[in-house]
Amino acid sequence: xxxxxxxxxxxxxxxxxHRFVEAGCEVAAxxxxxxxxxxxxxxxxxxxxxxxxxxxxxxxxxxIVAINPSVCVHLxxxxxxxxxxxxxNFEAVAGTAALLGALSQSQCRKVVFVGSCAxxxxxxxxxxxxxxxxxxxxYAACKRAAWLMVEQIARLRGWSALNPRLFNxxxxxxxxxxxxxSVVRALLAGDRSPLxxxxxxxDFLHVxxxxxxxxxxxxxxxxxxxxxxxxxxxxxxxxxxxxxRQLGRxxxxxxxxxxxxxxxxxxxxxxxxxxHTALGWTPRFSLASGLEQTIGWWRQxxxxxxxxxxxxx
Amino acid sequence: xxxxxxxxxxxxxxxxxHRFVEAGCEVAAxxxxxxxxxxxxxxxxxxxxxxxxxxxxxxxxxxIVAINPSVCVHLxxxxxxxxxxxxxNFEAVAGTAALLGALSQSQCRKVVFVGSCAxxxxxxxxxxxxxxxxxxxxYAACKRAAWLMVEQIARLRGWSALNPRLFNxxxxxxxxxxxxxSVVRALLAGDRSPLxxxxxxxDFLHVxxxxxxxxxxxxxxxxxxxxxxxxxxxxxxxxxxxxxRQLGRxxxxxxxxxxxxxxxxxxxxxxxxxxHTALGWTPRFSLASGLEQTIGWWRQxxxxxxxxxxxxx
Numbered sequence: 001x002x003x004x005x006x007x008x009x010x011x012x013x014x015x016x017x018h019r020f021v022e023a024g025c026e027v028a029a030x031x032x033x034x035x036x037x038x039x040x041x042x043x044x045x046x047x048x049x050x051x052x053x054x055x056x057x058x059x060x061x062x063x064i065v066a067i068n069p070s071v072c073v074h075l076x077x078x079x080x081x082x083x084x085x086x087x088x089n090f091e092a093v094a095g096t097a098a099l100l101g102a103l104s105q106s107q108c109r110k111v112v113f114v115g116s117c118a119x120x121x122x123x124x125x126x127x128x129x130x131x132x133x134x135x136x137x138x139y140a141a142c143k144r145a146a147w148l149m150v151e152q153i154a155r156l157r158g159w160s161a162l163n164p165r166l167f168n169x170x171x172x173x174x175x176x177x178x179x180x181x182s183v184v185r186a187l188l189a190g191d192r193s194p195l196x197x198x199x200x201x202x203d204f205l206h207v208x209x210x211x212x213x214x215x216x217x218x219x220x221x222x223x224x225x226x227x228x229x230x231x232x233x234x235x236x237x238x239x240x241x242x243x244x245r246q247l248g249r250x251x252x253x254x255x256x257x258x259x260x261x262x263x264x265x266x267x268x269x270x271x272x273x274x275x276h277t278a279l280g281w282t283p284r285f286s287l288a289s290g291l292e293q294t295i296g297w298w299r300q301x302x303x304x305x306x307x308x309x310x311x312x313x
Numbered sequence: 314x315x316x317x318x319x320x321x322x323x324x325x326x327x328x329x330x331h332r333f334v335e336a337g338c339e340v341a342a343x344x345x346x347x348x349x350x351x352x353x354x355x356x357x358x359x360x361x362x363x364x365x366x367x368x369x370x371x372x373x374x375x376x377i378v379a380i381n382p383s384v385c386v387h388l389x390x391x392x393x394x395x396x397x398x399x400x401x402n403f404e405a406v407a408g409t410a411a412l413l414g415a416l417s418q419s420q421c422r423k424v425v426f427v428g429s430c431a432x433x434x435x436x437x438x439x440x441x442x443x444x445x446x447x448x449x450x451x452y453a454a455c456k457r458a459a460w461l462m463v464e465q466i467a468r469l470r471g472w473s474a475l476n477p478r479l480f481n482x483x484x485x486x487x488x489x490x491x492x493x494x495s496v497v498r499a500l501l502a503g504d505r506s507p508l509x510x511x512x513x514x515x516d517f518l519h520v521x522x523x524x525x526x527x528x529x530x531x532x533x534x535x536x537x538x539x540x541x542x543x544x545x546x547x548x549x550x551x552x553x554x555x556x557x558r559q560l561g562r563x564x565x566x567x568x569x570x571x572x573x574x575x576x577x578x579x580x581x582x583x584x585x586x587x588x589h590t591a592l593g594w595t596p597r598f599s600l601a602s603g604l605e606q607t608i609g610w611w612r613q614x615x616x617x618x619x620x621x622x623x624x625x626x
Contacts, residue, residue, distance in 0.1 A: 085469055090414045093462060094407035101403045141465035145458035149406060152454035156398055 001219070002026045004067055004108075006054065006099065007075030011173045012114075012166070014039040015211035016073060021046045023215055028067045030054070030076070039173060054095030061102040071218060072103055073112040074150075077143070079175075084118070089142035096146040100153050110160040112218050113150045115143050115225065117167040117203070122265030124201065124233065128165075128225045128273050136263065163225040164217055167270050170239070171207030171290065172297040180291070183240045184298045187247045194257040198237020201267045203229040206290035209283040216281045222274060229270035230283055242291050314532070315339045317380055317421075319367065319412065320388030324486045325427075325479070327352040328524035329386060334359045336528055341380045343367070343389070352486060367408030374415040384531060385416055386425040387463075390456070392488075397431070402455035409459040413466050423473040425531050426463045428456050428538065430480045430516070435578030437514065437546065441478075441538040441586050449576065476538040477530055480583050483552075484520030484603065485610040493604070496553045497611045500560045507570040511550020514580045516542040519603035522596040529594045535587060542583035543596055555604050 003020050007013040008029030020027050021043050028048045031037055037049060050063050054076060076095065078088035096113075103111065120126040121134030135141035147163050154161030170180040186193035205213075205228065213228045237255060244250040275281045285293065316333050320326040321342030333340050334356050341361045344350055350362060363376050367389060389408065391401035409426075416424065433439040434447030448454035460476050467474030483493040499506040518526075518541065526541045550568060557563040588594045598606065 087414050087417045087466070090410035090462060090466075093458070094410040097403035097407040097410075101400050104400050135461065135465060138462075138465050138469055141461045145406070145461040148448065148454045148458040148461070149403060149451075152448060152451050153400070153403075156451055 001071055002028070002067070002069045003218075004028050004030070004064060004069035004072045005075065006030045006073070007077065007114075008040065009035045009037055010075060010079070011175060012169060012207055012210060013075045014173055015171070015207045016075065016214055017043065017047065019208075019211035019215045020073070020218075023219070028069060030060075030063075054098055055091065057098040057101065060098055061105055064102040064106050064108075068106050069108055071110045071112065072099070072108055073114070073214065073218060074099060075114045077114075084137040084139045086138065089138045093142045093146050097149060100149055104153060104157060108159065110162070110218070111150050111154060112162045112164065112214065113147055114214075115147055115163045115165040116140065117165055117227075117229075117268055117270065119144050119147075119165060120268070122268045124267040124269050125271045126227065126269065127271045128227055160221075160223050162217055162223060164214055164228045165225055165270075166210060167203035167205060167227070167229045167268070169205055169207050169210050171294050173207070174294075179236060179239060180243070180294060181298065183243045183253075184247075184295055185302075187244060187249045187252050188295075188298060188302060190249075190252070192252050192254050193240065194254045195237065195240055196258045196260050197256050198235055198240060199266065200236050200260065200264055201233045201269055202236050203232065203269045204234055204239060204287055204290075205230050205283060206285040206293070209285055209290070212284065213275060213281055216279055217275070220279055222278055226275055227270040227273045228275060229272050231270060231272035231276070232287075233267070233269040234287065239287065239291070242288055243295065246288075246292060246295060314384055315341070315380070315382045316531075317341050317343070317377060317382035317385045318388065319343045319386070320390065320427075321353065322348045322350055323388060323392070324488060325482060325520055325523060326388045327486055328484070328520045329388065329527055330356065330360065332521075332524040332528045333386070333531075336532070341382060343373075343376075367411055368404065370411040370414065373411055374418055377415040377419050377421075381419050382421055384423045384425065385412070385421055386427070386527065386531060387412060388427045390427075397450040397452045399451065402451045406455045406459050410462060413462055417466060417470060421472065423475070423531070424463050424467060425475045425477065425527065426460055427527070428460055428476045428478040429453065430478055430540075430542075430581055430583065432457050432460075432478060433581070435581045437580040437582055438584045439540065439582065440584045441540055473534075473536050475530055475536060477527055477541045478538055478583075479523060480516035480518060480540070480542045480581070482518055482520050482523050484607050486520070487607075492549060492552060493556070493607060494611065496556045496566075497560075497608055498615075500557060500562045500565050501608075501611060501615060503562075503565070505565050505567050506553065507567045508550065508553055509571045509573050510569050511548055511553060512579065513549050513573065513577055514546045514582055515549050516545065516582045517547055517552060517600055517603075518543050518596060519598040519606070522598055522603070525597065526588060526594055529592055530588070533592055535591055539588055540583040540586045541588060542585045544583060544585035544589070545600075546580070546582040547600065552600065552604070555601055556608065559601075559605060559608060
């Protein structure tokens, strides 16, 4: 299987590239000029890095025609500050449009377009075909708009179109401002960790399980929307509590200090749905073992950074 | 009202520019380099032609910021050969994304995004909020995708978002390959006119009525999807019959000679819905008077072309 992956240097993309290479795929990864490809090093014999940009339609088309992938996993999207309401989401739709135009000139037969739980009207047990779609944010509307395009070109060309919808993903490489890294780093440093009430119910999945689920989906005959989720509703506060338990510092958690962001839904959880029923897929990590592995990664990273800074001083 | 209009040199756009100028608006029209702006001549004191392209996001943004429109009427779309299934629709979505990004840097308060009957699951009496949306073509899916973006940025910024859905539009300036021009031109020349069975039921509206409806909508408080239609289901064959009746040449119509395009729905008609109930708008032209005016326009055009060619010979 020859796979073209966008967003390959991102938090999730890095793990997806590793999983697809491990599975024996030939992987071509689109990377922007100057992107940090460090997390992809060590894979170079089975991985081709393609320097390019979804905003450059002409050179993108040339690259894709040359690679001629059979599968495209499209992860690239704007995830910077305020991404839920940023107009940068429009650029991600435009980039998806350019990508689909380029793919339609190749022999590609399958597009895996990574979507989000944000596309659902928030509920306690979102299920692929039953739960209403209610984009409440520009991010969700733009993900949905892009999926409409993917779905229709696939129908026209006889491709498979897959729309894995990710819920809350954590693990090595997660951006530092988010829940798990901020709690882990604060507690490892012995600092207090300011938190919201932590009552919001979410579905957490370790990023390596997400990458494995994307591989399972991509190598199956399944089509359409597919929840990528554990199916276990969990208060966000329990994630912080589990980290604190493992690090022996529950005294450092300051619940209720941060306000909930406006519009934060109390429940946004999944039934794992077709991933379990159609594919029999289950996660490898529990929340406890996934957090343990993640804490270990941060310990190592902080240790390495300390060594580097000691060397350079 | 300062209005920015895209697609201004197209069949419908030309009439829309005229109608908005006539209503006293300051109009800025985006035109591609080298576009035929002839149909817009004679409006130059109240019309600014802005040379640009939706594919050039940076210069588009500079233009829109300089113009600072309060309303944008977005008509530009790919309507070339095979437009229902052409990948060029992706470029139109990307252009819409760029336009919305640019508008969000201006004081624009209203976006009129022109949609299509093709967005509905075909039925005998499509109504805005009742009838299921079922994009069956890439064109329809991409129009829908673009509307999702318009709707959400409007919600976020407190703009009004309008989605007039056009049905079958005919009149002066219509591309020659389409039903009305092809029948009119054949019969004026004394040639036979090959036709399908003509059984498909459609809703026909004269382009000047469409332009007037777009003005009525744009200058009202209405929001959301709005059918722009006569509400009178008409067999497509009756349009040819009426032209032949007016020209006294029913003998030249060859019904059943052309096959229906694959996927042509037998019914795709509208209840005019909110345009009538909320705005009290009704068309000025009947089918008979609209075709009469259109035939007159073609007579004049053919006459002028003949004179020009006589002069140059």
